[in-house]
Amino acid sequence: MKSLAAYGAPAMPALVVVGFFVWFANWIPQTRWQPPQKLAITVGMTPAELAVQGETLVRQRGCMTCHTVEPGAGIKGAGRGPNLAEVASRRASGVQGGPGTLVEYLVQSLYEPGAYVVDGYSNIMPASTAAPAKLGYEEVVAVVAYLQSLGARPSVKIGDVPRPSGAPAAPAVAAAAIADPRTLFDSLGCAGCHSLEAGKKVLGPSLDVDGLGHTAAARKMSVEAFLVESIVDPKAYEAKDYPPGVMPQDYGARLNAAQLKSLVDYLAGRKS
Numbered sequence: 183m184k185s186l187a188a189y190g191a192p193a194m195p196a197l198v199v200v201g202f203f204v205w206f207a208n209w210i211p212q213t214r215w216q217p218p219q220k221l222a223i224t225v226g227m228t229p230a231e232l233a234v235q236g237e238t239l240v241r242q243r244g245c246m247t248c249h250t251v252e253p254g255a256g257i258k259g260a261g262r263g264p265n266l267a268e269v270a271s272r273r274a275s276g277v278q279g280g281p282g283t284l285v286e287y288l289v290q291s292l293y294e295p296g297a298y299v300v301d302g303y304s305n306i307m308p309a310s311t312a313a314p315a316k317l318g319y320e321e322v323v324a325v326v327a328y329l330q331s332l333g334a335r336p337s338v339k340i341g342d343v344p345r346p347s348g349a350p351a352a353p354a355v356a357a358a359a360i361a362d363p364r365t366l367f368d369s370l371g372c373a374g375c376h377s378l379e380a381g382k383k384v385l386g387p388s389l390d391v392d393g394l395g396h397t398a399a400a401r402k403m404s405v406e407a408f409l410v411e412s413i414v415d416p417k418a419y420e421a422k423d424y425p426p427g428v429m430p431q432d433y434g435a436r437l438n439a440a441q442l443k444s445l446v447d448y449l450a451g452r453k454s
C-alpha cells in the first residue's frame with residue numbers, strides 16, 4: 183500500500199480550464215463534429231460542483247465500458263467491473279483490502295488499479311491517467327468527488343488529492359507477462375478474424391487505423407476508448423454487415439491491464 187505522500191505533494195494551480203474537446207480533437211484530427219459541452223474545472227469549485235463535472239467525465243471517458251451505476255444492486259452489477267453505485271458507503275461499512283480512507287482508496291483505484299484488485303474481479307482496469315481515459319489532475323479530483331458522492335458526501339477540492347507521479351503508473355504485472363502486441367494479436371486469435379489491411383474483410387471488419395478512426399468518431403469516442411470497448415465489451419457496438427456475437431466476449435477476463443493497453447496502443451498507432 184502506498185501512502186498519499188508517495189504520489190507527490192499537492193500543488194495549487196491558479197486557474198485550470200480543462201478543455202475536453204482539445205484533447206479529443208487531438209485523437210481524431212481527420213473528423214469534424216460538434217464538441218460536447220466544454221468542461222471548466224476551476225480551483226474555487228465546491229466538492230458538489232466538482233462531483234457534477236466528475237459524473238460527466240466518467241461517462242465521457244469510457245469508465246462505463248466496464249462499470250455500471252445501479253443503485254441497490256450490490257458490488258456485482260451487470261458490468262465487468264464493480265457496480266460503482268454506493269462505492270463510498272460500501273467502503274465506509276468496512277470492506278477489507280486497499281488503503282484505509284475512502285479518498286486514498288479512490289485515488290489508488292484511479293492511479294494504480296492493479297495495486298489492489300477487488301475480490302472476484304480481474305486486473306483489467308487501465309490507470310485513469312493513461313489511455314483511454316487520460317484524466318488530468320483536476321479531472322481526477324472531479325472524478326474522486328463524484329465517486330464520493332455515490333453513497334456519501336463529496337468533500338475533496340482541487341489540491342486535496344495528490345498529483346500522479348511523473349511516470350504513468352506501471353501496471354502491477356511482471357514485464358515478462360506483457361507479450362509483444364503483434365504476438366498477442368496472433369495468439370489471442372484476433373488475426374484469425376481481423377485483417378490489418380484497409381478494406382480486407384475476414385470474419386470481422388479490418389482493423390486499419392483510418393477505418394477505426396472513422397468508426398470511433400461516429401461513436402463520438404477516441405480511437406483508444408473505442409478499441410477498449412470493442413475488445414472488452416464487443417456487444418456494446420456491433421458493426422453493421424457482420425455476424426453479431428461471433429467475437430469472443432471474454433477478452434476482458436483473459437487480458438490483464440498491461441496486455442490490453444499494449445494491444446490498444448498497437449492498434450491505435452499502427453501506420454496503415
Ligand code: HEC
Nearest residue numbers: 244245248262263264291295298299300303306307310315
Ligand atoms: C477495462 C475495464 C475498466 C475500465 C475502462 C475502468 N474500470 Fe474501474 N475497475 C475495473 C475492474 C475489473 C475493477 C475491479 C478490479 C480492480 O480493483 O482493479 C475496477 C475497479 C474500480 C474501482 C474500485 C471499485 C470498488 O468497488 O472498490 C473504482 C473506483 C473504479 N474502478 C473507477 C473507474 C473509473 C472512474 C474509470 C474511468 C476513468 C474506470 N474505473 C475504468 C474495470 C474497469
Ligand code: HEC
Nearest residue numbers: 370371372375385386387397412416419420421424428429
Ligand atoms: C471469431 C472471430 C473474432 C475474433 C477471434 C476476434 N474478433 Fe473482433 N470482431 C469480430 C466480428 C464478427 C466483429 C464485428 C461485429 C461486432 O462488432 O461485434 C468484430 C469487431 C471488432 C472490433 C470493432 C471494429 C469495427 O470497426 O467495428 C474491434 C476493434 C475488434 N473486433 C478487435 C478484436 C481484437 C483486438 C481481437 C483479439 C483480442 C478480436 N477482435 C478477436 C470477430 C472476431
